[in-house]
Amino acid sequence: MRRSGVRLRKRIGQIRSQNQISCVEPILPVTADLLEDFWSQRYKAGQTGWDLGAVSPPLKHIIDAWKNESKENLRILLPGCGNAYEANYLLEQGFKDITVVDIAQPALTSLKERLSESSGHLDRIQLIHGDFFSLDGTFHLILEQTFFCALDPSLRPDYARKMHDLLEPAGELAGVFFDAPMYDHRPPFGGSAAEYRELLEPYFELLIWESCKVSHPARQGSELLFRLQKKG
Numbered sequence: 001m002r003r004s005g006v007r008l009r010k011r012i013g014q015i016r017s018q019n020q021i022s023c024v025e026p027i028l029p030v031t032a033d034l035l036e037d038f039w040s041q042r043y044k045a046g047q048t049g050w051d052l053g054a055v056s057p058p059l060k061h062i063i064d065a066w067k068n069e070s071k072e073n074l075r076i077l078l079p080g081c082g083n084a085y086e087a088n089y090l091l092e093q094g095f096k097d098i099t100v101v102d103i104a105q106p107a108l109t110s111l112k113e114r115l116s117e118s119s120g121h122l123d124r125i126q127l128i129h130g131d132f133f134s135l136d137g138t139f140h141l142i143l144e145q146t147f148f149c150a151l152d153p154s155l156r157p158d159y160a161r162k163m164h165d166l167l168e169p170a171g172e173l174a175g176v177f178f179d180a181p182m183y184d185h186r187p188p189f190g191g192s193a194a195e196y197r198e199l200l201e202p203y204f205e206l207l208i209w210e211s212c213k214v215s216h217p218a219r220q221g222s223e224l225l226f227r228l229q230k231k232g
Contacts (some may be wrong), residue, residue, distance in 0.1 A: 027186045027221025028152055031132060032106035036103045049148050050188065051082065055089040057214045058225055065227075066141065067093050074140035075099070077166065079132045080147030084111045091121045099136055101128040133158060138168050139178045144206055149188035156199055164203040166231040173204060176212055179224040193224050204228035 004117075029035045042048060055063075065087065072094045082102035084107070090098055102108055109129050128135070132147070133155075142163060151159060163173050174188045180207055182190025197209070205228065212223035 016066075032103075039074055039102075039104035040106050043104050043110070048082070052216055053092065055085045056176075058212050058223060059086050059143060060089060061214045061225075062174045062227070063089055063093060063095075064144065067095075071141065072096060075168075076141045076143065077101070077136070078138040078143050078144070078145060079135070080145070080150060081111070082107050086143060086145055087111065087125060088114060088121075088167055091115070091124060093215070096124050098125040098137070099128065099137075100125065101130060101132055103129075103131055105129050132163055135162075135166065137166070139166055140168050140171050142171070142173045143166060144177070144225070146188065149178050149182065149190065151189070153189050153191070160199050160203050164232075169230065169232075171230045172207075172227060173230070174227040176215075176223040176225055178222055179211065181224040196224065200228060203231055205231060209210060
């Protein structure tokens with residue numbers, strides 16, 4: 001699962017050299033090993049301001065919709081899962097085949113400890129420590145949960161292609177994006193619905209693409225809710 005940092009360094013370096021408008025030094029490392037250490041240290045130090053401590057309301061909304069559509073037996077991926085409260089909720093709702101992946105081992109360790117407290121949950125979930133872009137296999141459903149906004153924006157075209165590749169025919173990518181500028185030198189990186197649409201429409205049909213009305217109070221007015229179906 002480990003991936004060479006050469007490609008990451010090249011892509012990130014290109015966009016940083018082109019972007020001269022920010023006078024603030026970017027803080028994301030440019031090699032895979034250093035990136036892993038960066039995120040691991042954030043979890044160890046409790047510097048996880050993005051963590052709501054529970055499943056986020058819009059993702060709960062999506063999971064509830066999937067359950068109503070009888071999708072509990074489908075293979076689900078949570079990339080960049082972090083503490084993955086959404087995984088807990090999926091298991092509680094009877095979903096049977098869940099894979100989570102994160103580059104930071106402390107996040108996965110925390111999740112495993114929580115799952116160990118519930119009988120049978122570890123039998124229905126696979127925890128992968130590694131790089132999303134090196135992930136193999138295919139899935140019917142992928143849940144986006146603050147992973148996109150944590151990636152250097154230079155990797156967004158790779159994100160779109162990889163998501164398409166990981167999905168089964170007619171598979172679904174769903175979640176929320178920040179529909180706001182956010183930061184240009186550190187996560188969370190933001191953007192606009194228009195630029196996200198341009199990025200994703202070559203690969204996906206837009207089933208739902210709207211301003212999120214069920215956001216957490218701290219994120220009201222800044223999230224785009226989406227459900228996308230794989231083309232091709």
